[in-house]
Amino acid sequence: MRIVPFIVSTIVTVGLVWALNKPWGEKVPMPLGKFLSPQHGFWQNAEDVNHNFSANLKFPDLKGKVDVYFDDRLVPHVFASEEEDLYFVQGYLHAKFRLFQMDLQTKVAEGRASEIAGEKAIPMDRESRRGGMRHAAENALLEMEKEPEAKAYYSAYTKGINAYINSLKESEIPVEYKILNFKPEPWTNLRTALLLKMMAKMLAWGTESDLAATNARNIFTDAQMKALYPEVHDSLLPIVPKGTAFDKPGIVPVKPAVADSVYFKAQQTIAANEHFKPDIDNGSNNWVVAGSKTQSGAPILANDPHLELSLPSIWYEMQLSTPQHNVYGVTLPGSPFIIIGFNDSIAWGVTNAQRDVKDFYEITFKDGQKKEYLYNGEWKPTRQVIEEIKVKGKPSVYDTVIYTHYGPVMFDKSYTNGLTNDRNLAVRWVGYEPGNDGKAFHQLNHAENYNQYVLAISNMICPAQNFVFASKTGDIAIWQQGLFPARWEGQGLYTMPGTDSSFEWQGFIPKNESPHALNPARGFLESANQRPVDGTYPYFIPGSYMTPRGIAIEHYLNTMSGITPQDMMALQNNYFNVTAQDIVPLFLKYVDESRLNASAKKYLDELKGWDYFATATSKGQTIYQTWFDSLKVALWYDELDQIKVAAPVPDEQTTIELLIRDSTALSYIDNINTPEKETLADILVSSLNKAADNLSVKDKEGKLEWAAFKNPTVYHLLRTALMPFARTGLKVGGANNIINAIKHSHGPSWRMVAQMGAQTEAYGVYPGGQSGNPGSRFYDNFIDTWAKGEYYTLWVMKAAEAGDKKVKWTMNFSK
DSSP: OOHHHHHHHHHHHHHHHHHHTOGGGOOSOOOHHHHHOTTTSGGGGOOOTTOOOOEEEEOTTOSSOEEEEEOTTOOEEEEESSHHHHHHHHHHHHHHHHHHHHHHHHHHHHTOTHHHHOGGGHHHHHHHHHTTHHHHHHHHHHHHTTSHHHHHHHHHHHHHHHHHHHHOOGGGSOHHHHHHTOOOOOOOHHHHHHHHHHHHHHHHSSSOOHHHHHHHTTTSOHHHHHHHSOSSOTTOOOSSOTTOOOOOOSOOOOOOTTHIIIIISOOOOOOOOOTTOOOTTOEEEEEEEOGGGBSSSSOEEEEEEEEEOEESOSOEEEEEEOSSOEEEEEEOTTSOSOSEEEESSEEEEEEEOOBOOEEEEEEOBSSTTOSEEEETTEEEEOEEEEEEEEETTEEEEEEEEEEOSSOBEEEBTTBSTTOOOOOEEEEEEGGGSOOOHHHHHHHHHHOOSHHHHHHHHTTOOSSOEEEEEEETTSOEEEEEESOOBOBOTTTTSSOEESSOGGGSOOOBOOGGGSOEEESOTTSEEEESSSOSSOTTSSSBOOBOOOOHHHHHHHHHHHHOOSBOHHHHHHHHTOOBOHHHHHHHHHHHHHOOGGGSOHHHHHHHHHHHTOOSBOOTTOSHHHHHHHHHHHHHHHHHHHHHTTSSSOOOOOOHHHHHHHHHHSTTTOGGGSOTTSSSOOOHHHHHHHHHHHHHHHHHHHHHTTOOSHHHHHOOOBEETTGGGGGGGSBOOOOOOOOTTSSSOOOSSEEESOEEEEEOSSSOEEEEEOSSOSOOOTTSTTSSTTHHHHHTTOOEEOOOOOGGGTTOTTOOEEEEEEO
16 A cells, blocks of 8 residues: 555655755745645645546547546556647646656756755756756747647647646645645746757767866877777777768868867866766667567567666656557657657667767957957857846846857856856857757657658757667668767867857768668667767767677677567666676786785685676675776876866776776876886775775675665655655666666666567566656556566557456546
8 A cells, every 4th residue: 555655755754854944955944734734735645556547538629539548557548539639638647647747857957946946956057057958948949839730739738738737736736846835837838848958968968078178188198188088999889880881971071270289289277067967877778680580580679778767757658549650658758759669660769879969169258248259350249148046935046148159158257166267168069959859759659661760860959869770571770860060080079269160060960971770781780879880980979988888788689599579678687797807807817916905805706706797686796896996096086186177087998998908008007196106916906905995894784785785776856855755775786887777876767678570569667657646556666677677568559449457547538
């Protein structure tokens, strides 16, 4: 029964909030009597286990009848005769089950978190506004509403959300509103654009390191920069199979004559930091195998996007059906359409492209008023926007954001995130370009073949994605699609001069030249956020690519035949650590055991017997990761600590390849802060001895097993502010560089496997539940299934199956 734990959790949560007198950091006490009211307060959010979701609803905005059938997992199967009605009902259901989530996410995207959280959220809001998130959404909205059909779909979705909001009784308002003492506000098409831009920022905003790399260049030579931050790893297995021939480039950007002198050779400390950059490990796996490799002879597609795990989940599962199309998968509450899924003809999945589509330009203002800036020898006018940040319980805070033709000036003397510098840095981001990214998914929902899939994804602007594809006619394919600047070699690696148009983007790579592959002879395609192509691709494409998961996936798919959906599910849950397999033998070869302390010797012996699987109970994974993290500090931080602001740490794959390639002479092994000349044996001993101190503490606490060590947790959206609504201590293994990429609170947010035979056979699961209400049994009921590596069969219902026993509740919508 869900009611008792919900009431206990809520009372504990509110008791703490009341005692601390700080609802999510805000110092104005909530109206406790109203919150505890039996008629209107949180008690009303406790949902009985036998709650009846059936209803007959009438709305004048509908054109016809819509029937919604809920199965035993509360997944809605929506049948409409008119497509606008379909999205109206999708909006209604999103709001009914995920209203607080949608509201919070779009407020955060717009820089309005302080209205809810108080003054602690001001830095986040200020960075969102200086990053131009509303500006990006407004540009997108112009494109979204340009076509009458698209505008009608988005507007119908918005009307559905507002129909639910307007029907809400005070007692039915989600419990988070009651805890934080605010109310939902009307939805708009702009808020849908904000939701999509929030996703774009999450996936495309952190793929560059311009500021940090500019700082690192102060201590490393050009040769060292290329070695420490390589564009192409030795071990690369690209998304598009090696040896693929590429056409001559359709655009050849010209490197400025002054680049070597004023750009590559310039040394300057930025003294600015982005405090709220997305998780660098936001990524995913997807792959598709041809019928030649499967037991059934039909292609199988698999996808598991890796994101911050939350309650409620980022995803909401649905089936959407009209007489013209029938599609199943997961949706983003706050936006229409199916984002990842399949229809009666094709299946698709996505992973993040990891391409750098964001640059910083240094601006020279005419004077302190910042009304004009120098560009090509002339003073160009700026646009100044006064931003009012409303703060709960406090006076508003004001900031002036300066817009240039590049984009907003994110950093200047008034905003350097606590550091001292008077340089003015404007940000140029593909996300500011007008685009209707939702159109890509709308057309995918309707697509019936390869050509229609390619046409659909050509609408994708940002975030760029690797769209994997399978069809019932047997085709398999992958395209990396988005809008990519055509760069000259080295452009955008560091901050660039903003006074000269020669450092501008000179165009975009033609979309038909994006990396892609169709029906390869080897019978499979995969992407796991690695570089999409090898060094023969004719464009410079910097980014924050990840290599190990792609290596592991390729290894398994190369050796498999007679593949079944169950094999693909097992692969999604695979815990093998290919990185550790590469580097642990080197550790064991060079470590001098005679110099280890007793604890380090004990843990080394444990490591020797490890099978390289990062299971929940593995102690070897804990020892390896702790040792490797200690080693990275010893290798890199003596150099990087010379820089007073952020500098990028060479990634794990680079570190491993440098050690393997040059294990006795790697110059960075020596600690520049000591008079001794350290060797690899020296730092392996010292780093393991230091790691052993931490491991010993964890050992005494009973937390040496990997799951106990990292404490896998699915937090509520408000993180630690609402811990009773979180799920902690999950018994799962994995790591960011492992196929099953589970970290502490980050990992596979949706697992899907679809076999595209005559009858689609599909499975899926996500770590959450369909309802956003912590008082519902459908709030987190999928988590245990997900943690065990199990799946639900995805039921693609037919309209004629309304009487099937799998239907538990029915909602009928009409005019």
